[in-house]
Amino acid sequence: MKYGSVRRWVEGLTMVTADAEVVRLDRGVKPADSAMAQVFRQIKRAFDPSGVLNPGVKFDFGAGEPPIRSLKVGSRAAPIPADIAAGLRRLEQGAGYDSSRLDLADDPL
Known part of the structure; x- marks a missing residue:
């Protein structure tokens, strides 16, 4: 994947996440709310269907872990x-x- 494609993907994900955060704040929903x-x-x-980015770190870690x-x-x-590297x-x-x-994805320096 070329840098431009990665950049557009990251920008799209950032916008969607920011929109979801605005909705959360507007409705007074707490961050830990299950919904x-x-x-x-x-x-x-939607943005990471293969679970490549931070697998199991943000969600789905073991109960109580x-x-x-x-x-x-x-x-x-x-x-x-x-x-x-x-x-x-x-x-x-x-x-x-x-x-x-x-x-670094396109030009590692």
């Missing part, structure tokens, strides 16, 4: 392509925190 959680689940399912238990770090983390290390070492990580 609102279901709306956000449906948004995630804190979400932080679902974080995948160390040996549990998905492998990152070497060129993108190198680009991320350069951003970190150079304090490039204002740089878009999406840019």
Whole structure:
């Protein structure tokens, strides 16, 4: 997927999520409300039907399990392509925190 496509996808998801948040605020619904959680689940399912982004982190973690238990770090983390990992290390070492990580998908620096 090229950067432009990724950028449009992220912008679309951001707008839909923001619209859902406005509706939630207008109706005085609490973030933990199960109906609102279901709306956000449906948004995630629509934009990420394969469950590639943050699988099990935002929703569907085990009953009573804190979400932080679902974080995948160390040996549990998905492998990152070497060129993108190198680009991320350069951003970190150079304090490039204002740089878009999406840019690495097309040009890993």
